[in-house]
Amino acid sequence: QQQVKQSPQSLIVQKGGISIINCAYENTAFDYFPWYQQFPGKGPALLIAIRPDVSEKKEGRFTISFNKSAKQFSLHIMDSQPGDSATYFCAAVNTGTASKLTFGTGTRLQVTL
Amino acid sequence: NAGVTQTPKFRVLKTGQSMTLLCAQDMNHEYMYWYRQDPGMGLRLIHYSVGEGTTAKGEVPDGYNVSRLKKQNFLLGLESAAPSQTSVYFCASRGAAGELFFGEGSRLTVL
Numbered sequence: 001q002q003q004v005k006q007s008p009q010s011l012i013v014q015k016g017g018i019s020i021i022n023c024a025y026e027n028t029a030f031d032y033f034p035w036y037q038q039f040p041g042k043g044p045a046l047l048i049a050i051r052p053d054v055s056e057k058k059e060g061r062f063t064i065s066f067n068k069s070a071k072q073f074s075l076h077i078m079d080s081q082p083g084d085s086a087t088y089f090c091a092a093v094n095t096g097t098a099s100k101l102t103f104g105t106g107t108r109l110q111v112t113l
Numbered sequence: 114n115a116g117v118t119q120t121p122k123f124r125v126l127k128t129g130q131s132m133t134l135l136c137a138q139d140m141n142h143e144y145m146y147w148y149r150q151d152p153g154m155g156l157r158l159i160h161y162s163v164g165e166g167t168t169a170k171g172e173v174p175d176g177y178n179v180s181r182l183k184k185q186n187f188l189l190g191l192e193s194a195a196p197s198q199t200s201v202y203f204c205a206s207r208g209a210a211g212e213l214f215f216g217e218g219s220r221l222t223v224l
Contacts, residue, residue, distance in 0.1 A: 095211045104155055
């Protein structure tokens with residue numbers, strides 16, 4: 001059972017454009033929603049995370065938008081750069097349960113010149 | 114400050130062979146995890162540990178065993194490797210805020 005659904009599977013954006021990746025979850029007990037960035041040959045690295053008590057969190061060019069009632073959250077990358085080309089994973093966890101993250105299936109982002 | 118270190122980084126096995134993947138973390142984290150990553154399927158949890166001497170099953174535990182004899186180490190074993198276990202394996206430990214720190218992965222091919 002896929003508890004976190006992520007879309008699109010792949011995304012091509014021009015340099016300077018906005019990249020948007022969407023995730024939806026089912027388990028209302030989730031209380032921490034991180035995004036991970038993974039470059040080829042490397043492990044995933046935490047990019048940005050949000051808790052459900054806020055609707056938006058911004059760190060530099062990266063913003064998470066969170067809609068608790070719709071059980072959806074999204075990652076926006078403003079002014080996308082070629083160096084942002086990577087695979088992005090959303091995840092969700094109930095931090096009261098050994099913090100077992102459930103990951104989305106990933107989005108491969110390519111930022112073209 | 115190495116973070117999470119996985120060894121080996123690459124391994125090729127024949128069907129039926131056994132092997133152990135080693136994960137070491139130097140951040141004094143209690144919780145550690147083993148994931149496998151396959152194309153189009155994201156990261157799936159194999160086993161995890163909430164502290165030294167404890168282990169628990171994750172989403173896809175069959176064919177794997179783990180041990181956490183020391184707090185800093187988490188071992189993943191394959192007793193009889195199968196081609197379906199060809200994958201990239203990631204170890205992670207959990208920080209105080211709930212964030213996971215991942216190793217760089219161990220790429221396993223089972224022929």
